[in-house]
Structure formats: C-alpha cells, structure tokens
Amino acid sequence: AQKITQTQPGMFVQEKEAVTLDCTYDTSDPSYGLFWYKQPSSGEMIFLIYQGSYDQQNATEGRYSLNFQKARKSANLVISASQLGDSAMYFCAMREDTGGFKTIFGAGTRLFVKA
C-alpha cells in the first residue's frame, strides 16, 4: 500500500508568492516523523524540514513551514516568498518508529518558479 501520496506532479508559482505542496500519508504507528526534501537538477537531496508525530506545533525553518494536520494525515509544505532558486523536485517522506531504518518517499512534486 502506498504510504506517501503527493498528488501534484507539477506546480507553477510566481516569484515572491507563497506555494503549498501537498502530502498525505498513511500509517498505524503512533510515533513517526515526516520530512520534506528538495532535489535540484544537480541531484542532491537537500533536507528542508522535519515534523514529529507528537510535536504540538507546526515546524518552521526560514521560508519553509509544514502544515501538519494529524487527523487528516496530511503534511503539506508551504514555501513563502518563492525564489527562482526554489525551482526543483520536492519529496515528502515518512519514517515510522517501528519501521526500522526505512524512510518512505513520495513520488515528488516538480515546482517551477516563474519570474
């Protein structure tokens, strides 16, 4: 069963505007972590932000914030004030506490920032 779903294969956003990238997940483990990674065309997978299942507040890291809705099992990434350098693939990922070392990745969303 697919555990991470990213329904937007591609997204466009105007420079300086905010954009939300969707992610839903499925798990029966009460303890898990959710991650977002950015992958530019160079290939490197860059860690952006982490949200723990027991965290009371939504995670924020600079222009990145994670809209965590636990009951709906969604963990959307919000990028504020988009920049041209934000154009990349974005992957949502989950690691379950009982899942050992395995991190499961979604199919990704390609973001295009327009000047």
Place this chain on the structure above:
Amino acid sequence: ETGVTQTPRHLVMGMTNKKSLKCEQHLGHNAMYWYKQSAKKPLELMFVYSLEERVENNSVPSRFSPECPNSSHLFLHLHTLQPEDSALYLCASSQEVSGGGRVETQYFGPGTRLLVL
C-alpha cells in the same frame, strides 16, 4: 569536506565492467544508506548499515555488493550490471539514538549518476 560526499559524480560502464561507488560522511553519524533513484519511480532503499553492520538488504540483486569498512565510509561494488540499473545512486547518513524518542533525519550526498551500456 562537509556533509556527505560521493565519488564519482558520473559513471558510464559496460555490462561486463566492475566499478565501485564511494560515499564518505563527515557528520559523525553511525548509520549509512544506499538508495536508488530511477526515472519516474520513488526513491528505493537498497542497503542500510548501522554501526558498520548491514541491517537491511531490500531484495537487491547480488550484482550490487555493499561494503562498510568503518562508520564514515560506504562503498557499493558493481559488477555485471544491466541497462536497467542505470539510475542516480544516493548515499545518506543519520545519527541513530537508541530510545531518543524521535525518528532521525537522513542527510544525503550529491549522488552518482550511473549509465550502463
């Protein structure tokens, strides 16, 4: 060097060649990973080493052979590969804390783009 480094960045090899991919982490982490990223497929975990012991091997063909001589270095030895093995191979590391109460973040290297002819 900082973070996770991988060499070579690009590799072209024939099906009868033997080559090795190298990964080095400078983060003091105790776990290292190999992932395969093919076009239009999610990232696939291949191998995991924790404290230099292999702890996961996700049904990877034997033509891929990992080696972890110490906690900072990880190799992927390649032999008799097939064209469908062409992909981006990513190395990652994490600091696993027993009973830490949170799942740990994996930090990735830049990857090796492999083309098998």
